[in-house]
Amino acid sequence: MDPPPLGRATLGRIAPGLRPAVDPRELRPRVVHFGLGAFHRAHQAVYTERASALSGEPWGIVAVAPRSLSVVTAMRAQDCLYSLTERRPEGPATRVIGSVTEALGMRQDAARIDALLASPEVTVLTSTITEKGHHRRPGSGELDTLAPEIAADLAARETGGLTTVVGRIAAGLALRMRSGGAPVTLLSCDNMADNGSALATVVRGFVEASSWPDRWAVLDWMTASVTFPSTVVDRIVPATTDPDRHTADAALGVRDSVPVVGEPYRQWVLDDSFAGPRPPWELDGALFVPDVVPYQLTKLRLLNGAHSALAYLGAAAGCGTVADALATDWGERLVRAFCAEVGPTLPAGGPDPMAYADDLVERFRNPAVRHLLQQIGSDGSLKIPERWFGALRTLRASPSPTPVLELALAAWANATRAAEDGGPLFGTTDPAAADLANCWQGSPSPHDTVRRLLHVVGAVDLAEDDDLVSGIAARIPATRAGHIDL
Numbered sequence: 057m058d059p060p061p062l063g064r065a066t067l068g069r070i071a072p073g074l075r076p077a078v079d080p081r082e083l084r085p086r087v088v089h090f091g092l093g094a095f096h097r098a099h100q101a102v103y104t105e106r107a108s109a110l111s112g113e114p115w116g117i118v119a120v121a122p123r124s125l126s127v128v129t130a131m132r133a134q135d136c137l138y139s140l141t142e143r144r145p146e147g148p149a150t151r152v153i154g155s156v157t158e159a160l161g162m163r164q165d166a167a168r169i170d171a172l173l174a175s176p177e178v179t180v181l182t183s184t185i186t187e188k189g190h191h192r193r194p195g196s197g198e199l200d201t202l203a204p205e206i207a208a209d210l211a212a213r214e215t216g217g218l219t220t221v222v223g224r225i226a227a228g229l230a231l232r233m234r235s236g237g238a239p240v241t242l243l244s245c246d247n248m249a250d251n252g253s254a255l256a257t258v259v260r261g262f263v264e265a266s267s268w269p270d271r272w273a274v275l276d277w278m279t280a281s282v283t284f285p286s287t288v289v290d291r292i293v294p295a296t297t298d299p300d301r302h303t304a305d306a307a308l309g310v311r312d313s314v315p316v317v318g319e320p321y322r323q324w325v326l327d328d329s330f331a332g333p334r335p336p337w338e339l340d341g342a343l344f345v346p347d348v349v350p351y352q353l354t355k356l357r358l359l360n361g362a363h364s365a366l367a368y369l370g371a372a373a374g375c376g377t378v379a380d381a382l383a384t385d386w387g388e389r390l391v392r393a394f395c396a397e398v399g400p401t402l403p404a405g406g407p408d409p410m411a412y413a414d415d416l417v418e419r420f421r422n423p424a425v426r427h428l429l430q431q432i433g434s435d436g437s438l439k440i441p442e443r444w445f446g447a448l449r450t451l452r453a454s455p456s457p458t459p460v461l462e463l464a465l466a467a468w469a470n471a472t473r474a475a476e477d478g479g480p481l482f483g484t485t486d487p488a489a490a491d492l493a494n495c496w497q498g499s500p501s502p503h504d505t506v507r508r509l510l511h512v513v514g515a516v517d518l519a520e521d522d523d524l525v526s527g528i529a530a531r532i533p534a535t536r537a538g539h540i541d542l
């Protein structure tokens with residue numbers, strides 16, 4: 057017989073130690089989150105649950121799904137309860153998380169979202185919208201007002217018509233100003249350098265490009281009353297699979313249709329610049345610091361940077377997961393060589409790069425995590441500028457040799473080719489896939505292709521660095537053969 061579905065009514069069937077740390081009915085809607093994906097549910101929602109449990113303060117999260125209504129329906133059917141399974145090397149550990157109090161569809165529930173964004177009780181907005189969701193012009197941090205979705209949102213007459221989170225947040229802030237203007241903090245939880253400013257720039261860009269008569273007043277109010285702290289979020293959260301669902305159901309004795317999984321490790325470092333009250337996340341280990349930059353660049357350049365390198369090199373070598381790549385004779389050497397090359401570009405004040413590399417090797421090696429290289433390699437045109445180009449520019453300017461970054465770029469370049477069926481070579485998706493694949497058409501040489509690829513991702517300066525382009529082009533054949541020589 058099928059187990060009954062997870063929900064408030066079935067909590068009593070679950071072993072007490074696996075039940076939520078808070079009673080969701082006692083929480084208030086005080087945080088609104090945009091992006092109801094697995095990462096949010098395995099990271100910020102966990103910190104928030106524990107912060108409420110440990111402080112007794114009622115910090116509930118209203119989670120908004122920008123697109124997928126199926127997750128909203130599934131969450132509602134379970135009273136917004138879901139489980140997290142930590143994939144520990146010694147075996148999985150599942151428990152139910154109770155910090156999400158409402159799940160909303162961004163367009164379908166526009167009126168409720170309007171009310172929440174205007175409410176002084178809501179003092180923190182968080183977002184996980186990925187690099188893609190920022191709609192920046194390639195090679196610039198500015199909002200791409202000509203991107204079709206942004207242009208449509210700028211023309212929208214009602215908040216229910218908005219499809220981008222950038223437009224939705226901007227419109228929400230305008231409503232908030234018009235209804236009293238209580239200070240609010242916007243917290244970007246995406247893997248981008250200076251993610252607070254990145255979000256602030258596109259949201260301000262939207263307000264500026266709008267035709268709202270009070271847009272300048274909104275911008276002035278934002279300067280005075282809205283902060284955008286930078287944050288470093290860290291937890292490896294692979295996509296949930298059917299075996300994960302079985303694991304969760306077996307541990308709970310009830311059926312969870314929206315479980316998430318993650319590695320045991322998690323970290324959150326935040327700029328201590330909040331406009332108003334916030335959950336006491338430090339009670340659960342979050343670190344509030346005056347300057348997140350050293351932590352942020354270390355995490356982005358070493359963890360995410362090495363991840364992307366493993367994704368493209370590993371795919372070409374026939375590996376499916378990060379742990380598979382680490383099990384080859386080159387995987388660990390690649391991670392260490394990558395960190396050794398990039399480490400000198402990191403500002404002082406963060407973790408030691410070599411000790412960080414030791415931890416990465418251990419985290420990446422965890423065979424229980426099963427993190428697909430295809431997931432990491434997707435959206436490369438937006439990820440690699442964030443992860444690789446900052447370090448590459450610093451090293452080229454010093455000047456220092458960059459053989460590992462060139463190898464990684466060669467593997468990425470190789471992965472941008474179209475497969476025989478016209479799709480991406482290793483199943484990775486990318487909004488610029490067609491433009492990238494085009495760079496291989498009618499190109500006189502690999503050198504020319506690499507130059508064109510770098511142009512597509514907005515790195516004009518790197519595209520014109522002949523030495524670098526030659527170094528990358530020369531490494532393509534070896535990466536293509538899965539022959540990784542470090």
Ligand code: CS2
Binds near residue numbers: 289291293439
């Ligand atoms: C990964 C990240 O999918 C990816 O691109 O590099 O999601 C990574 O797992 C997290 O940032 C770890 O904190």
